[in-house]
Amino acid sequence: MKRRIVQLLGAILPNLYFRGLITGRLIYQGPLKGFCVPTLNCYGCPLSLFACPVGTLQHFIAIRQIPFYIVGYLGIVGTLFGRLACGWICPFGLVQDLLYKIKTFKIKIPKGFRYFKYVVLLGIVILLPLLTQEPWFCKLCPQGGLSAGIPLVLVSAAMRSLVGKLFGMKMIILGVFLFLFIISRCPFCSTICPLGAIYSLFNRISVIKLKIDPTLCNKCEICAKSCPMGVKPYNTHLDCIKCFECKKVCPRNAIKISF
Amino acid sequence: MRRKSEVRGQKSEVRNQKFCYLSSIICLLASVLLVVIGIFRKEIAEVILNATTLCLSCIGIG
Numbered sequence: 001m002k003r004r005i006v007q008l009l010g011a012i013l014p015n016l017y018f019r020g021l022i023t024g025r026l027i028y029q030g031p032l033k034g035f036c037v038p039t040l041n042c043y044g045c046p047l048s049l050f051a052c053p054v055g056t057l058q059h060f061i062a063i064r065q066i067p068f069y070i071v072g073y074l075g076i077v078g079t080l081f082g083r084l085a086c087g088w089i090c091p092f093g094l095v096q097d098l099l100y101k102i103k104t105f106k107i108k109i110p111k112g113f114r115y116f117k118y119v120v121l122l123g124i125v126i127l128l129p130l131l132t133q134e135p136w137f138c139k140l141c142p143q144g145g146l147s148a149g150i151p152l153v154l155v156s157a158a159m160r161s162l163v164g165k166l167f168g169m170k171m172i173i174l175g176v177f178l179f180l181f182i183i184s185r186c187p188f189c190s191t192i193c194p195l196g197a198i199y200s201l202f203n204r205i206s207v208i209k210l211k212i213d214p215t216l217c218n219k220c221e222i223c224a225k226s227c228p229m230g231v232k233p234y235n236t237h238l239d240c241i242k243c244f245e246c247k248k249v250c251p252r253n254a255i256k257i258s259f
Numbered sequence: 260m261r262r263k264s265e266v267r268g269q270k271s272e273v274r275n276q277k278f279c280y281l282s283s284i285i286c287l288l289a290s291v292l293l294v295v296i297g298i299f300r301k302e303i304a305e306v307i308l309n310a311t312t313l314c315l316s317c318i319g320i321g
Contacts, residue, residue, distance in 0.1 A: 051310035072290045
């Protein structure tokens with residue numbers, strides 16, 4: 001419950017530019033856009049006050065400038081929190097968690113698919129923008145389609161008149177992901193998200209981490225069953241989103257948060 | 260015999276913990292340095308310019 005409230009705040013607080021809806025300005029153009037939120041949050045969203053770290057990273061790569069600021073920013077967030085932002089404040093994570101509650105058949109994503117997010121990071125976020133000077137992940141990002149594409153088409157008649165095949169393709173990608181969110185747990189976080197891939201590299205050394213008391217843990221795996229990412233907390237795992245669901249369910253209180 | 264392996268395990272855990280602390284301090288300092296360099300290179304202005312320009316193809320419209 002606590003996590004849901006924080007996730008909801010994480011989705012609402014960076015997206016509070018309601019003035020634009022009154023003044024007719026499509027997106028916020030003030031100085032706050034110079035700062036990134038630690039999660040995927042499309043800056044094309046009419047309500048968004050901040051920049052998206054993945055979009056910003058791609059932009060710098062596309063204009064062939066070394067992205068000191070954004071790399072440093074991701075390093076700070078990663079070193080302090082690891083993938084904590086994924087589990088607690090990512091708006092797309094919230095969408096995934098809520099859709100997974102729909103009762104229907106469920107599938108488990110094979111573990112090998114977890115490494116695909118590093119391919120996305122290297123191929124679509126770094127190499128393709130470097131070679132073609134276009135932000136390719138933004139063009140495919142389902143989060144952008146949900147939080148920027150749909151709202152802009154809804155609020156602006158000019159945007160509606162521009163809708164074409166590209167929008168249709170983006171909506172198909174979004175539809176596929178929304179369906180996957182219903183039938184599998186955190187498929188985007190575990191297999192696609194390039195930001196999660198970056199943060200996961202810091203998970204082992206992050207300041208906030210889970211600590212397992214080996215004298216109390218009997219490896220009953222109740223924690224692993226409750227984990228939305230399907231990882232075993234007693235093995236330090238790159239994919240742990242530090243949601244602390246495992247800590248809640250551990251019958252022997254063997255899992256602690258350590259700094 | 261068992262005690263010896265336990266002690267060895269504890270020692271390696273302490274070493275591992277030290278390595279983690281040291282790595283996180285180095286990473287944090289390096290990241291802060293990168294941010295400072297970025298600010299001096301006026302990258303924030305570039306971030307604002309990029310984030311306030313509506314890229315139609317990025318949101319799937321144009």
